[in-house]
Amino acid sequence: MKPIPAALTIAGTDPSGGAGIQADLKTFQELKTYGMSVITSVVAQNTTGVQDVHHIPEHMIEQQLKSVMSDIPFQAFKTGMLANPGIMDAVAEKISELNVLYIMDPVMVTTSGDTLISEDSRDYLRDILLPMSTLVTPNMPEAEVITGEKIDTSEDMQQAAKQIVHEFGADAALVKGGHLQDEAVDFLYDGKMMHTFSTERINTKNTHGTGCTYSAAITAYLSQGCTLSDAVQNAKDFITAAIRDSFPIGNGSGPTNQWAHRAERVN
Numbered sequence: 001m002k003p004i005p006a007a008l009t010i011a012g013t014d015p016s017g018g019a020g021i022q023a024d025l026k027t028f029q030e031l032k033t034y035g036m037s038v039i040t041s042v043v044a045q046n047t048t049g050v051q052d053v054h055h056i057p058e059h060m061i062e063q064q065l066k067s068v069m070s071d072i073p074f075q076a077f078k079t080g081m082l083a084n085p086g087i088m089d090a091v092a093e094k095i096s097e098l099n100v101l102y103i104m105d106p107v108m109v110t111t112s113g114d115t116l117i118s119e120d121s122r123d124y125l126r127d128i129l130l131p132m133s134t135l136v137t138p139n140m141p142e143a144e145v146i147t148g149e150k151i152d153t154s155e156d157m158q159q160a161a162k163q164i165v166h167e168f169g170a171d172a173a174l175v176k177g178g179h180l181q182d183e184a185v186d187f188l189y190d191g192k193m194m195h196t197f198s199t200e201r202i203n204t205k206n207t208h209g210t211g212c213t214y215s216a217a218i219t220a221y222l223s224q225g226c227t228l229s230d231a232v233q234n235a236k237d238f239i240t241a242a243i244r245d246s247f248p249i250g251n252g253s254g255p256t257n258q259w260a261h262r263a264e265r266v267n
């Protein structure tokens, strides 16, 4: 019997439902992947920003991981918000026991501009977790923090993707250009080839949770056995539809629409 596609997200929460664990689980469900979650921080946030944060004690993060890992098999997992070195350490120790695909979304700052990880976490993220990853998905500001280089152009993005693989040890890097002016272009470097994924830039302020939703969609497609470049292309189609049809709700940057892809899917 074929295994049931299953995926795990290890991340922070968003009670307004647009980002973090909530976005990840909606995306897994939408893509017919059994979704599981380990919560690292409870974040009081909405479309306008972050109001408060409570970090889950490290022993409880470890216990959540043990509970899932000892019971249900999964083909892929992702990490999102890992707020400090203690949390990163707890996660690193448990995931080093896993032999499945690891997608790391190096979450640092929200769309609204709030910082989600401490300054002293950045080196840990780059030096300990990143080399464990099958794929890391930084946006341009995150790629700048990882590489220490200024990234303004698509050439800079491609250079950063190569550097993240060859110098910092991820198996593959997807540098996202949601922050570029006229084109939404992302570059995937898999250690051998550069792949380009491009769409027109959609003029909307509703981009709360785009990074979370995109990396969750990649994780779901990988759990189903897609190749890396197919998983990214399928996820790019998914996130583009979700942004195009995003919800104009809330007083700030509205959330993406995870069921938008249904209308566009041809099968």
Ligand SMILES: Nc1ncnc2c1ncn2[C@@H]1O[C@H](COP(=O)(O)OP(=O)(O)OP(=O)(O)O)[C@@H](O)[C@H]1O
Pocket: 109, 110, 111, 138, 139, 140, 176, 177, 178, 179, 184, 185, 186, 199, 200, 201, 202, 203, 204, 207, 208, 209, 210, 211, 212, 214, 236, 239, 240, 243
């Ligand atoms: N306005 C947009 N129109 C079309 N695609 C977009 C737009 N904004 C982002 N994207 C795409 O959405 C995906 C998520 O990218 P993005 O770089 O925005 O993630 P992020 O920066 O982690 O999230 P955020 O921008 O919310 O911080 C990428 O494929 C990116 O190209």
Ligand SMILES: Cc1ncc(COP(=O)(O)O)c(N)n1
Pocket: 011, 012, 013, 014, 019, 020, 021, 043, 045, 080, 081, 107, 109, 110, 111, 116, 207, 208, 209, 210, 211, 212, 213
């Ligand atoms: C718990 C949590 N994790 C990540 C993000 C980033 O969201 P975005 O995808 O908009 O950068 C967020 N706002 N909250």
